[in-house]
Amino acid sequence: MAEARVAHGLPLRVRQTETDLLFADVEWGSPALVRVLQGQKQLRRADESLAARPGELLYLPAGTRVDVRNVPAQGAYEAEGVILSFDLARYLPPGAEARERQQVCKLRVAEHEELDAALSRCLEAFERGLPAAVQRSRLLELVAWLGEAGIDPFVAASDLRVRLKRMLGERPAHPWRLPEVARQLGMSDDTLQRHLRREGTGFQQLLLEIRMDHALMLLWTTERPLAVVAEQSGYDSPSRFAERFRDRFGVLPSELRRRR
Template sequence: MLDDVFPVPTRALIRQGGRACFYRLVNTSPILFQVQSGTKIIMANDRPLRLEAGAYGLLPDYQPLTMENIPKAPRNYQTVALPVPRQLFEDAYARMGSIAVPSRPLPASASSLPEEAAVLFDYCCQPGNLARLPGAIAKARLMELVTWFALCGAVLGEGQSPRLEDRLRQMIESDPAFDWTLAHAARSFNMSEATLRRRLAAENTGFSEILSDTRMNRALGLIHTTTLPMAQVALEVGYDSPSQFSARFKERFGVSPRHVRSGSEHFERIGAEVERSGADALPR
């Protein structure tokens, strides 16, 4: 079990004005979520999972996912997301005993979540509720919520051995605005720069790629969950130039930061492919 004193999860309210598809998004914690307005399509292993407003789901940790968020006029797309430590999933499943845990973490929907579970989800997502509780009680509430999701079909797959890339992402996420270098990372992992470079290459990636991708994922999160000016978002992820940040963001995600927030641009083809692939397998 986790210690009685643990970081209380904080829910995020994700809003998006323009339709967009985001490739290779990686969460560093499992996430329970509810789509409140619009439609969410998640692609993993070439299999689409479509969730309409009101649906609940589970996103795994450290699995690159393609996610398309589609607003439904006149409202923006909106989802509430609650990160939950992986250890609580494992503890909850151990207590259930008979739960079948998938060998690989994949996104899943929680079908027919009962009202009691929906009320508990809302309670855990309300700011301050869990923080006011003793640590043991807060963990028990979260484990109950995880159990409800599992009973409704949303079970988190087995954890994978953390890759060096995952550990590097966690380090950069702690301060994405810091002037990270390969030398900093190598010292943190007690290895030479050459060894770090070689081990990342064995995972088909590199330091600069992970640094840029982690910063862009963080920027997307800030745009989704805050009203910070774009210039401030750029600074938060290590870019002094808003125009350079905007160009890098569009290169990474295919749409500008302002389109994500306001939907003011024409929707680009990057998102249409996921919609078509989902149309053959899932009802509209």
Template sequence: MQWDNREMRAGPQDLILMPAGRELGVTNKPGALGNYIADTVTFSQELLSSFRARHGVEIHARLSHASSAELCVPLDRHTTDAWENLLACLTTDAPQALRTHYGEGVLLALSLAGYAGPLLIDRRDPLGARVQQLLMLDPAASWTVARVAEHLHLSASTLRRRLANESSSFSHILEQVRMGLALQWLQSTIRPIGEIAEACGYASASRFSVRFRQRYGLSPRALRAAQLLSI
């Protein structure tokens, strides 16, 4: 799979999310027996809107702590169960009510795992929320106002003006995304601080540490030390 400047290999245990209006490149590589098999399910806008309305609060809470907004995500146990139930429902010509129920089950499993963001972005969402989800697709990228505006089919000046109307800015959202992900990774993984800095788009660990201290009041190293003491 290729999108933006990224490339990722998807295998049998992965689920590919294909949001409406997003350009993706897909290269199929058959297995040893020359077979390529994939199940594809399309979610209607009505189902997505209904799901957002029913689970909106929980979705936004999960998205704010999501590790990323990947388009190629691993099938964990709950998502696998939900996906298999949906496929079984579709292949047995079950009633539409059951199809909707199991479809929402897949969306809920993805939401609980923090992966449903790209599917749930709506053009009616506040612009800041759409910018945030876009940046989370690749927090380490060299994002600029012009690049984000192009993705959202806006001019750079329009993007700046509309974000200002929401009392926000591109730089504020970018730092919010990068710092939020860094905080989560520091708290939930043992990844080296330098690696986290790079994954969040900072050119050096020292620059990252300065920005982190300014935002949270302590350095990444001090945060890790405090966590060890509290265990």
């Protein structure tokens, strides 16, 4: 199985014409900054809701679990943005100040023009296929402007679930096994299983969530063939992948691709 490792960042471009697609309990494995171009992006969790419109940026920290609905205006919803890899953190200067605001937040472009411009430069670097070093430098500039807005995308998290999401999400197609993961975390198999039970989940369930959320992101942001999406999400069998995806999101991958 070919394994795809997440690069320093991934461009996010979504265009959707359907109004009846609601993705429930989606978890963002990596921090992301989204710019809405047309329509609305609606997020809901518990009793909270948030809607981003054109002229607004939406920051989603790693570990965010929300229901997502993209609402078209004049026949279409369109958004673009960047998903940041935690690998970028090792290029930051040591002792960088940790910020406090790490929840989902909405930023007005008119008040954060430099951040918006940095996002445009990142997207340009991806679109033009500029060298990896140039892409990385532009992503680091984006991280710096996020810092000016009081946001640290790579703030350390003590939550074991978030730590696992970060580690496994960097290599979603890898044939992860619990002993290997426990060893990398410096704990025994039993200790890891006990921690996961306390958080109401198990290792296989967590791995399934990571792979399905990764597949959803690939279907939203790329034109890769469905067989490639399946493989890069940890599945040799496209039919098995499609079944798992439908169980998770209520729609087949092929149907989601047609509705874009």
